[in-house]
Every structure is written in C-alpha cells, then in structure tokens.
Amino acid sequence: MHTVLIILLALNVAFNCAVWPQFVRRVNADERSRDAAGRPTKFLRVHRVLFAAVGVVTLVSLAGVVAALVA
Incomplete structure (x- = not known):
C-alpha cells in the first residue's frame, strides 16, 4: 500500500x-481573458482560482511523496 501511495502521488505531481x-x-x-480595456475578465479570474487550487494539490501531493519516502 505504501508503494502504491507513492506512485499515485508522484503521478499526480508529474x-x-x-x-x-x-x-x-x-x-x-485567450481573447476572453481580458476585456477591451485590458482588465481581467471573469473567465481569467475563475481560471486563476483553478490554477491556484491545482498548485496547492500539487504541493500537497509532493509533500506526501517526500513524507512517504522518508518514512
């Protein structure tokens, strides 16, 4: 089970x-990212939230891999 956890988390990070x-x-x-005045649109703001969430998940997965390898 330990090895499977490491592999799954490492695949997620990769x-x-x-x-x-x-x-x-x-x-x-994408042209939908900015309005005519160059300000970010809802499209870009929503995707930035998604990017941030994925970044957190990736960092947590990486920490899990490291912790599992050390343990």
Missing part, C-alpha cells in the same frame, strides 16, 4: 507539472 503550465499559457493568451 501530470500537473506537465499539463497545467501549457493550459495557463493558453488561458492567458
């Missing part, structure tokens, strides 16, 4: 690190 940066770039470049 997936998030591989997929989300590209998604962030695409959202930032």
